[in-house]
Amino acid sequence: AYAQQISDGVVKIGILNDQSGVYADFGGKSSVEAARMAVEDFGGKVLGAPVEIVNADHQNKPDVASSIARQWYDTEKVDSIMELTTSSVALAVQGLSKEKKKITMTTGAATTDLTGKQCSPYGFHWAYDTHALAVGTGGALVENGGNKWFFLTADYAFGYSLEEQTSKFVKSKGGQVVGSVRHPLAATDYSSFLLQAQSSGANVIGLANAGLDTANAIKQAAEFGITQDGTRLAALLFTLAEVKGLGLQAAQGLTLTEGWYWDQNDENRAFAKRFQAKTGKMPNMIHVGTYSTVMQYLKAVQKAGTDETEAVAKALHEMPVQDAFTKNGKVLPNGRMVYDMYLFQVKKPEESKGEWDMYKQLATIPGDQAYMKASESGCQLTQ
Amino acid sequence: MSTIFGIPTPALYGQILIGLINGSFYAMLSLGLAVIFGLLRVINFTHGAQYMLGAFAAYLLLTYAGISYWPSLVLAPLLVGAVAIVIERFMLRRLYGLDPLYGLLLTFGLALIFEGAFRHWFGAAGKPYAPPAQLTGALNLGFMFMPIYRGWVVAASLFVCLGTWLLIEKTRLGAYLRAATENATLVQAFGVNVPLLLTLTYGLGAALAALAGVLAAPIYQVSPLMGSNLIIVVFAVVVVGGMGSILGAIVTGYVLGVLEGLTKVFYPEASSIVIFVIMAIVLLVRPAGLFGREE
Amino acid sequence: MVSTQPILSATGLTMEFRGFVAVKDVTLSVNEGTIHALIGPNGAGKTTVFNLLTKFLTPTRGQIVFRGSDITGMRPAEVARLGLVRSFQISAVFPHLSVLDNVRVALQRPKGLATQFWLPFSSLSVLDERAMELIDAVNLSAYAHLTASELSYGRKRALEIATTLALDPAMLLLDEPMAGMGHEDIGRIADLIRRVAKNRTVLMVEHNLNVVADLCDRVTVLARGEILSDGSYATVSADPRVREAYMGTEHE
Amino acid sequence: MSNAPLLEVRGLNAWYGESHVLHGVDLDIREGETVTLLGRNGAGKTTTLRAIMGILRRREGVIRLRDKDLLALPLHKVAQAGIGYVPEERGIFASLTVAENLTLPPNVSDGGMSIDEIYTLFPNLHERRSSQGTKLSGGEQQMLAIARILRTGAKIILLDEPTEGLAPVIVQRIGDVLIALKERGMTILLVEQNFRFARKVADRFYLMEDGRMVNSFPGHELDARMDELHEVLGV
Amino acid sequence: MAVGTQYLAEQPRLRTTSFVLGGVALAALLAAPFFFYPIFLMSILCFALFACAFNLLIGYVGLLSFGHAAFFGGAAYFTAHAVKVWGWEPLSGILLGAAGAAGMGLIIGFLAIRRQGIYFAMITLALSQMFAFICLQAPFTHGEDGIQGVPRGHLLGIIDLNQPHAMYYLTLAIFLFGLFAIWRIVNSPFGNILKAIRENERRAISLGYRVDRYKLGAFVMSAALAGLAGGTKAIVFQFATLTDVQWQMSGEVILMTLLGGIGTMIGPIVGAGLVIALQNYLASSQFPVTVLIGIIFVICVLLFRRGIVGEILEFMKRKPKGTA
Numbered sequence A: 001a002y003a004q005q006i007s008d009g010v011v012k013i014g015i016l017n018d019q020s021g022v023y024a025d026f027g028g029k030s031s032v033e034a035a036r037m038a039v040e041d042f043g044g045k046v047l048g049a050p051v052e053i054v055n056a057d058h059q060n061k062p063d064v065a066s067s068i069a070r071q072w073y074d075t076e077k078v079d080s081i082m083e084l085t086t087s088s089v090a091l092a093v094q095g096l097s098k099e100k101k102k103i104t105m106t107t108g109a110a111t112t113d114l115t116g117k118q119c120s121p122y123g124f125h126w127a128y129d130t131h132a133l134a135v136g137t138g139g140a141l142v143e144n145g146g147n148k149w150f151f152l153t154a155d156y157a158f159g160y161s162l163e164e165q166t167s168k169f170v171k172s173k174g175g176q177v178v179g180s181v182r183h184p185l186a187a188t189d190y191s192s193f194l195l196q197a198q199s200s201g202a203n204v205i206g207l208a209n210a211g212l213d214t215a216n217a218i219k220q221a222a223e224f225g226i227t228q229d230g231t232r233l234a235a236l237l238f239t240l241a242e243v244k245g246l247g248l249q250a251a252q253g254l255t256l257t258e259g260w261y262w263d264q265n266d267e268n269r270a271f272a273k274r275f276q277a278k279t280g281k282m283p284n285m286i287h288v289g290t291y292s293t294v295m296q297y298l299k300a301v302q303k304a305g306t307d308e309t310e311a312v313a314k315a316l317h318e319m320p321v322q323d324a325f326t327k328n329g330k331v332l333p334n335g336r337m338v339y340d341m342y343l344f345q346v347k348k349p350e351e352s353k354g355e356w357d358m359y360k361q362l363a364t365i366p367g368d369q370a371y372m373k374a375s376e377s378g379c380q381l382t383q
Numbered sequence B: 001m002s003t004i005f006g007i008p009t010p011a012l013y014g015q016i017l018i019g020l021i022n023g024s025f026y027a028m029l030s031l032g033l034a035v036i037f038g039l040l041r042v043i044n045f046t047h048g049a050q051y052m053l054g055a056f057a058a059y060l061l062l063t064y065a066g067i068s069y070w071p072s073l074v075l076a077p078l079l080v081g082a083v084a085i086v087i088e089r090f091m092l093r094r095l096y097g098l099d100p101l102y103g104l105l106l107t108f109g110l111a112l113i114f115e116g117a118f119r120h121w122f123g124a125a126g127k128p129y130a131p132p133a134q135l136t137g138a139l140n141l142g143f144m145f146m147p148i149y150r151g152w153v154v155a156a157s158l159f160v161c162l163g164t165w166l167l168i169e170k171t172r173l174g175a176y177l178r179a180a181t182e183n184a185t186l187v188q189a190f191g192v193n194v195p196l197l198l199t200l201t202y203g204l205g206a207a208l209a210a211l212a213g214v215l216a217a218p219i220y221q222v223s224p225l226m227g228s229n230l231i232i233v234v235f236a237v238v239v240v241g242g243m244g245s246i247l248g249a250i251v252t253g254y255v256l257g258v259l260e261g262l263t264k265v266f267y268p269e270a271s272s273i274v275i276f277v278i279m280a281i282v283l284l285v286r287p288a289g290l291f292g293r294e295e
Numbered sequence C: 001m002v003s004t005q006p007i008l009s010a011t012g013l014t015m016e017f018r019g020f021v022a023v024k025d026v027t028l029s030v031n032e033g034t035i036h037a038l039i040g041p042n043g044a045g046k047t048t049v050f051n052l053l054t055k056f057l058t059p060t061r062g063q064i065v066f067r068g069s070d071i072t073g074m075r076p077a078e079v080a081r082l083g084l085v086r087s088f089q090i091s092a093v094f095p096h097l098s099v100l101d102n103v104r105v106a107l108q109r110p111k112g113l114a115t116q117f118w119l120p121f122s123s124l125s126v127l128d129e130r131a132m133e134l135i136d137a138v139n140l141s142a143y144a145h146l147t148a149s150e151l152s153y154g155r156k157r158a159l160e161i162a163t164t165l166a167l168d169p170a171m172l173l174l175d176e177p178m179a180g181m182g183h184e185d186i187g188r189i190a191d192l193i194r195r196v197a198k199n200r201t202v203l204m205v206e207h208n209l210n211v212v213a214d215l216c217d218r219v220t221v222l223a224r225g226e227i228l229s230d231g232s233y234a235t236v237s238a239d240p241r242v243r244e245a246y247m248g249t250e251h252e
Numbered sequence D: 001m002s003n004a005p006l007l008e009v010r011g012l013n014a015w016y017g018e019s020h021v022l023h024g025v026d027l028d029i030r031e032g033e034t035v036t037l038l039g040r041n042g043a044g045k046t047t048t049l050r051a052i053m054g055i056l057r058r059r060e061g062v063i064r065l066r067d068k069d070l071l072a073l074p075l076h077k078v079a080q081a082g083i084g085y086v087p088e089e090r091g092i093f094a095s096l097t098v099a100e101n102l103t104l105p106p107n108v109s110d111g112g113m114s115i116d117e118i119y120t121l122f123p124n125l126h127e128r129r130s131s132q133g134t135k136l137s138g139g140e141q142q143m144l145a146i147a148r149i150l151r152t153g154a155k156i157i158l159l160d161e162p163t164e165g166l167a168p169v170i171v172q173r174i175g176d177v178l179i180a181l182k183e184r185g186m187t188i189l190l191v192e193q194n195f196r197f198a199r200k201v202a203d204r205f206y207l208m209e210d211g212r213m214v215n216s217f218p219g220h221e222l223d224a225r226m227d228e229l230h231e232v233l234g235v
Numbered sequence E: 001m002a003v004g005t006q007y008l009a010e011q012p013r014l015r016t017t018s019f020v021l022g023g024v025a026l027a028a029l030l031a032a033p034f035f036f037y038p039i040f041l042m043s044i045l046c047f048a049l050f051a052c053a054f055n056l057l058i059g060y061v062g063l064l065s066f067g068h069a070a071f072f073g074g075a076a077y078f079t080a081h082a083v084k085v086w087g088w089e090p091l092s093g094i095l096l097g098a099a100g101a102a103g104m105g106l107i108i109g110f111l112a113i114r115r116q117g118i119y120f121a122m123i124t125l126a127l128s129q130m131f132a133f134i135c136l137q138a139p140f141t142h143g144e145d146g147i148q149g150v151p152r153g154h155l156l157g158i159i160d161l162n163q164p165h166a167m168y169y170l171t172l173a174i175f176l177f178g179l180f181a182i183w184r185i186v187n188s189p190f191g192n193i194l195k196a197i198r199e200n201e202r203r204a205i206s207l208g209y210r211v212d213r214y215k216l217g218a219f220v221m222s223a224a225l226a227g228l229a230g231g232t233k234a235i236v237f238q239f240a241t242l243t244d245v246q247w248q249m250s251g252e253v254i255l256m257t258l259l260g261g262i263g264t265m266i267g268p269i270v271g272a273g274l275v276i277a278l279q280n281y282l283a284s285s286q287f288p289v290t291v292l293i294g295i296i297f298v299i300c301v302l303l304f305r306r307g308i309v310g311e312i313l314e315f316m317k318r319k320p321k322g323t324a
């Protein structure tokens, strides 16, 4: 009887992310597994209707992503889309979904515009954003004397947003930004940018990029001896997956911000173990975040008693988030899910006790410090 | 700190050096293209893919066979050269005598196949490839740290370019090559096995690309798309140098690399287009390219 | 019969190809209404002179004046527009167009029907009558709808002359118009040239000395890029230097 | 000297693309003989040489060098079998120096002229040995084209209009060279328009018309047959 | 004269056939959105027009441009910017895109037509890549993000283009207009000169034609029509991105044209339809699309250089000769 409330008798959730490019380790195919875990944990059905996960690789191209999304909505009856790695993609798909009245829940993108200037009543932002990263990683370095920053910025929405937020934060703490340079997504050689940064006299090089781009920049900085004179690198967005790829030798000592770490408590360890059994690796905050969005979406459908967008969105706005991802999450009116973030430092190789033993926790950043207030976000919905 | 036009000299030298390193790759790749174009009249669009294949060959040899950098430096070009020979024998050969555009289109299709297949198997993301232990570390040049590996790349590429140039300009085999460029049939009518020569030339050009790929692997990572991004710039280098001119390809490669480096200092926004701007200017002033002969 | 007014005069023409002087200080004037021959051994520079006069090459030195205007710095298409039109030593037709279309292409520009991209093809039918006249003049009417590439060599040459005439040029430059033609073709083309030359000037390169002797009012002999001799056929052929350099001792 | 032909051509047909140019050409050359092909422009003389050489690939019939079937061989194997070719257009390479042009064709057998001999024969080439091939005068280019084949030890040479565009003095010298070569036992197939020259060197003539052999006669009959020739050649 | 009459007699029969075929095709196009996903159809129409525009150059002037993506993608940016930022009406936005592409065609063409053959191809390739870099950095293109969320708006302020069918018929109308324009250009006095130039450029010069201007003219027209397609695509997909200006896109349009048949009127349309359908079909399969496209490229070049339509036409041409 319930199934009557579900359009076309099935709830379809699309996982749209980068499965082969520079951000493939970030979420990628493993996130699809995380989503399936959520469906399984929820019981496979909602309101009596089966739940189905579809996925696609958007190659980090917003146009590819939006035509996949369009086709999903128009011909495949997909009800909501999640993960949306890369800010340009997330903005495009959230914009399209707003027009099409569909729910999007972003875990793989960072720009605060998603819940700011370009917010949507049906758009939700999980996991992290540039503000949280600026406050977390940026804040930690400023406190340790990093007061002259030079940015190496990925040339698209995410990079700008991360640079902007971090600069603002650095300046607010009395620091100074001595320059910045933009590089295309998936650039291969950072040496000339790094030399520019070095000759600017900065003591912190802010890497406002992500994924392999950051990893490569870190490696090349070591190659050119950039860090030998005390210049520090701020890997503003760096997760467990990339640390693993880079290796502790090169990554040791980096400070980074994440919202979830497998070795924090027993529940996390248990979740991570299940995840590892399916994918062969430990999850990072994006994988678990996607798990959480699928779970929360299904809970919301259950609560609303229908998969109709307005009703589900209303439920999502109202419900607290409490699952494997976080214990104290809440959704702001602009769609931002706020929860506690953590500041970690990458262990030295000799400190590590196992393959995945990589972080030392430095601090907890309470949710309302890490994230902007809805009223400051510039989102029209909140005024 | 001294400055030139308001730019600190260390930064300037550093960028010139990096330009020279990039120029080494331009030179090696455009050299291979020029050799192939000179003799076969084929614009080898697969060149970028062959460069990528060289890097992947080194990566795969290391990962699956435990063969290290130094042997790969020889093995990878041989492997890629062998693949190229197959391509020449079974495909390119059928297009000789037709409009050269067909050669361009064929090699374009092949490039898509190679890149697509490797992207499918290995993903678009780069694979790390460590430089050989003998070449790790950096030299402090005073104005910058020069990674030893990159210094090696410049030296190796100069050596290869010079060697190829001497081979073509100063040897008997080179004389066959140059003569066959002008009139292949007649050279064959003298008893030279020109079809074999063509096959080997294509193999050699591809092997040069692959060698560049192996050299590039520790610097740029091994990725399926590493060639396709570079190849267009290399085309521009070849146009500027003068299609088919060996010396033109080499000199222009280094010079444009350095110019690009300088642009990064003085006007970074233009650095990715400076080579094309130079190309446009050269076309206006000397349509045949700097070292090219007017037809 | 022969006017003394030069329609084309070239002074001090020199063409160097990277150090090799193909044409050296050639001064040549062609009088209006005459048929003028340019002869000389292979490699003497005849084709090069043609290329210079029609601007397919730019002379290293020298000046070319056509109908009173200096054309030295002009581009080939401009020269053709002034009424100085050439044919090629190796036959030049549009191979995949029909004979009729070949001639129509030539007629399009003088009739102002060349740049209209908005008009249908059928608007070109106004040219058909004139085109057929020209085709008739070279005896090709039976082949008007054949593709040019299907014509025999001699007929291609005839077609080329028809297209050249379509421009109604004041002066025609013919590079070996008889090359590759059979005996009866030679006679017909010679007649044709004589006919069209009634109200225009012709400068031709020709190796067939009988034709030259028969057709041309004046002959200039070129050897090694320089003018060796100049005058009527009789004068020129009596010149021992010409006999030595070109005609040879056997030519009686 | 055996009587079996060294080079034997039977029923040779050849095409340029679709156009059928040679229609069943027959030709025999015995060892040490100089044979001259006559015919008006476009008769197919050059085509015959190109077809024998294998430069023109579309052909049918029989071409045999002693017992070897040349038709089946790739172009370079024909050259290696001992046939040297001097093309109508000379084929001097611009990107090679005179000396490089001279040494370009690989040796096909022993007994070719040495470089020194060649330079003695053509002092001009020695003088200009380091200049660019195509910078030579037309006559010198022709000398170079002939000389580079003499170097290779080819036993049969195909000469296409070797006197075209040459000054009489040079024609004379080339005639002398051919006679000297004949004395050494060289076999020569010559295409020539210049009767005076051909008469001096030829043992036998073949007359071609429209891609067919229409006649053949010994060299000494040339004068007697002049009228007949005039008719066919349109001289 | 026998040859001539036969030539004329063939004309009307050909005409009727093509009229009938054209009519059927038009009816199919009008009915299509009721049976297929309209966005998919629109994307085919845009690419078909793009391919036809490209074919104008290679098929009728003999110039292989390896940089046509610059016009297609460039126009998409112009249109998207005009409509989104300046709030222009969609059709005028599209026309602006075409005009912008024509302007770019003038600049790129001016440089490129100085060389021929492969040189021309490489130069257009390099120049268009330079344009792609500019697009990456110019502020108005928004780098990797592209111009997103372009409103479809109301055609002439009246018809709501958010209705998929309205958008479809506009796209169809533009496509048909473009196709007609190309047909008209090719079969015009101007087109006749283009053909002559392709056949024998030196001869055309010697007849007094300023060949460069004709080539440039054709280049600009081709660029403008490619721009028309690109601008329309920007409205259909509400997006303008780097993908459309990059050289891979130039390669794709070459493939479409080559596959369908260079120098035929409908070849590029068939080619575009096939390639898009294939991409669409393969997007959800595991098989890598680029590999397949590469394979088709290689097969076309090695085996059917005339393309599908070209081979069919050749076959039909041969048949009557055989029976006669």
Ligand SMILES: Nc1ncnc2c1ncn2[C@@H]1O[C@H](COP(=O)(O)OP(=O)(O)OP(=O)(O)O)[C@@H](O)[C@H]1O
Residues within 6 Å of the ligand: C017, C020, C021, C022, C023, C040, C041, C042, C043, C044, C045, C046, C047, C048, C049
């Ligand atoms: N583009 C060029 N570059 C270098 N040399 C050239 C060029 N064109 C012609 N020449 C040289 O200039 C000389 C004159 O050539 P041209 O073609 O004018 O001779 P011609 O008198 O027309 O001979 P023919 O009777 O064989 O047609 C020749 O020696 C030729 O090699």
Ligand SMILES: Nc1ncnc2c1ncn2[C@@H]1O[C@H](COP(=O)(O)OP(=O)(O)OP(=O)(O)O)[C@@H](O)[C@H]1O
Residues within 6 Å of the ligand: D016, D017, D019, D021, D039, D040, D041, D042, D043, D044, D045, D046, D047, D048
């Ligand atoms: N490349 C070609 N393509 C097509 N037809 C050709 C080609 N070369 C020559 N022919 C034709 O083949 C026929 C024979 O030409 P060939 O060159 O053998 O004549 P030839 O006897 O050597 O004349 P010449 O005395 O002018 O050198 C001629 O009708 C000619 O037009």
Ligand SMILES: [Mg+2]
Residues within 6 Å of the ligand: C046, C047, C048, C089
């Ligand atoms: Mg000439």
Ligand SMILES: [Mg+2]
Residues within 6 Å of the ligand: D045, D046, D047, D088, D160
């Ligand atoms: Mg001949």
